[in-house]
Amino acid sequence: MDLLNALVALTNYVMIPAVAYGSQLALGALGVTMIYAVLRFSNFAHGDTMAFGTMVTILITWWLQSMGINLGPLPTALLALPFGILGCMALMLFTDRVVYRFYREQKAKPVIFVMVSLGVMFMMNGLVRFIIGPGDQRFSDGERFIVSARDFKAMTGLREGLAFKTSQGITIITAVVVVAALFWFLNRTRTGKSMRAYSDNEDLALLSGINPERVVMYTWMIVAGLATIAGVLYGLDKSFKPFTYFQLLLPIFAAAIVGGLGNPIGAIAGGFVIAFSEVSITYAWKKILRYLMPENLEPDGLVQLLSTDYKFAVSFVILLIVLLFKPTGLFKGKSV
Amino acid sequence: MSETVKHSLMFAFVGVLIILDGTTSFGIFAGSWNSALGILNMGLVSAIMALGVNLQWGFAGLFNVGIMGFTALGGLAVVLVSSSPTPGAWSQGGIGIIMALILGALTVVAAVFITKNMTKGKPRVLALTALLIAGFFAYRAVFDPAVSGVEAINPALYGSLGGLGLPVLLAWPAGGLLAAGAAWLIGKTALGLRSDYLAIATLGIAEIIIAIMKNEDWLSRGVKNVVGLPRPMRKEIVLQEDPGFLDTAASLGLDPVVASTLYVKITYSLLFTVVLLALLWMAQMGLKSPWGRMMRAIRDNEVAAEAMGKNVTRRHLQIFVLGSAICGVAGAMMTTLDGQLTPGTYNPLRFTFLIWVMVVVGGSGNNFGAVLGGIFIWFFWIKVEPMGAGLINFVTYGLADDSALKLHLLDSTAHMRLFTMGLILLLVLRFSPRGLIPEK
């Protein structure tokens, strides 16, 4: 019984949150890694891209709610999500047209693109704050739990409850669907293959008749989709705040680099590695150990390795360890 | 018009902007010397930060996005050096904390030693894991009680180790040293041979430094902030009671309160100008020296420099440490100016990326450009808000004063700052990629 209780507590406090957070990070890291693979720079504006897509989704959600349209037990935001993606795509393509394309024509060095993305980051950050404000926004509605802790206790008679939030369920399902679709696209379609070819060898892609502008356009559109989905899922699970999204950049970069920049599978693996380490190192294990240890050996403290405020530190230390021992990341990246 | 004249005119233009801010309240100008000197002082600090970043980016191509961390370390140095010691802190756990930190450092050193001296394989992994786990718990066992001891001392007032009570000016070089030490550690790990990963390393370290400063209350009271830090000159209140000062103020026809604030601000301006000029002179001299020529040779053709037997990684490490130390000094100066350390206010947009805007706008690779960019962009950073408000008032002229849209827009002018900075950066990168004062 104690073992079961410990397992339930572990699932409730570590596994489920980490899987959900890991899925969100993985989707974010996929976007960063795609830009890195195709456009060959790390996009500092990615956090703000997520924020922008999410903001559009939130605004549409509010409008839908005011019209009395909803999805019943599911959050209305799911209905607004496609519009958010479209809005984000439009902004990405516009940005590429007026900002990035010039530097491609100039054959600018990747680090110049990085600096340009800093400018874009500032502008998008300002834009989002200008439109929706810097504060916290909650926009989830519908049923809050798939399984609530109380129901679970009543069902099983265990002391520990297991809560499974709707947002977590949606996150996991969406992530699986999106990742499957993305891999199908990259590995099975002509356009997807041409994107991989362009990433592999730009000159040869050109000589094979692949249009670089096309490839770049598809990349921005996919990245806009990934970023918006990741942002909306994160916002449903926690809440939306422009500055938080900007700060998500660090764990997302860490995930992409840990997995191997430019490698989509690596981005996903990296997302989960970072999420699991963050959650498990900042979790107070006392609750679980209480069930597993004999009474006289019960720990006094919280058995929390680091306070939750150090979660950024955790992602970075993991990153450092991986880079020290495997400079190309867990899965072979392009060049790190 | 020769280059020198042109560049001098740019400096003069920025000077005029600040003088206008002190003298006229037309448009965006505040018409108060208090405001003008405030902008000038932070502008000078920003210029020093930009100088440090320019050293790294302009002369070595190192992409540092952790400026915020080095600035914050400078601020921490002010607390550690100049604030008054907490009574009983050392006996209540201060020693324990130091012991724990040494223990932690020894664990890391031992881990590095094992990694270097044992052959690859399972035994090494096991030994490393065992050492790290044992080291971590031993560290926590010593550290935790010591910390609770220190933090228990009158938490409303102290609750931290306090400082050494030394003159605050000493904290400025100390801030540089602290930042240099951190930079050395980062550079040592992140500056590889064939390629580096400095950007992500600095980005992460900066966040970690801020996290530590927010959470380790024993160090600098965390988010409870340290206020009332000592100053290098007499405080306004003291001045207002000094008959000599009052006489001088009266003879100049100034109100005593205004005179005392101006006195403090002008003293800061002079001090900062001295530091800026000294650093600028050193940077210029350094770059004209054989060392500087070599740095540029490495930057422009690393392969050739390496073939000539130059240790590129070492040089990169040197300049990275130097540049970061300058940012540390600037951070210490800023905290002295504020008179308080508030870890919660460190934000990468303001303390890292804004400095990048200054460097790029001023002119990468030109020290004078960095200084100009620093002051100029800081002026804009302050003045974008009134400009934005003016613009929105103008655009929404036709709308009623209580219209929701107008109110929302006016409410949001504060965020135009970021937008404008991004716009300036993009415009400069596109149309004047060498910056206002290009590298020669």
Add this chain to the structure above:
Amino acid sequence: MSGNPYQNDRGNKDASITSTSGRSTMEPGLKHSGEVKPVIGDSPFLVGDTMTGGYGKGPDILHECTIAVNPGEIAVIVGPNGAGKSTAMKAVFGMLNVRSGKVLLDGEDITNLSPQDRVVKGMGFVPQTSNIFTSLTVEENLEMGAFIRTDDISNTMEQIYHLFPILKDKRNQAAGELSGGQRQQVAVGRALMTQPKVLMLDEPTAGVSPIVMDELFDRIIEVARTGIPILMVEQNARQALEIADKGYVLVQGRNAYTGTGKELLADPEVRKSFLGG
């Protein structure tokens, strides 16, 4: 630092924010294509006629150099190091700033076309290095070769598998995992997927063993037998001239000797200077 400020990265090589792998290094002679003129009168199927030019704004490397090839033929460009062999081929392919002279293909003047548009016109080009997509499978490499085609490509792919049977066995392997000779087969196969009117190979046997080289030459002869003219730059002058219908010996960017492969092999001057006696 003069030059393009957008290309000044100050020696930065931060791998956590920038990637250099697979970046374009090609400097096309013309970024945007001009018009194509029909050619009046008789000319070889593919000819680079009295070409003079160099890279970008640099000095001339080629001086009135002429290279031509007809269907069913193998033409080989040989010469000492730095003679401009690869440069001559790149000039034909549009990667050089050709200041005078012209390039004609199948009765059209294509001098004003960019390399990409020459591919569309039917030029298949196999660069010396980076000539395959290493992270793509063999089959995907071939598919990408046929990217400009909209018709059914399965027949062409079967032909290529027939020509290079080893590729059929390895069709689902990443091309980067193959051996040097196999990679070259993928590279040639990729170029053939466009069904080119002419195939151009830049040192196809560079860095492969002599046995593999012989095999590659056999395959190239087979390709030529299908009627596709082949223009090839080679280091291994003797072996290349043995299979060549036409040989061009270049010295310092000029045509030094021209003739059939056999003639050149028999020419005592050529033997003495370039073939080691």
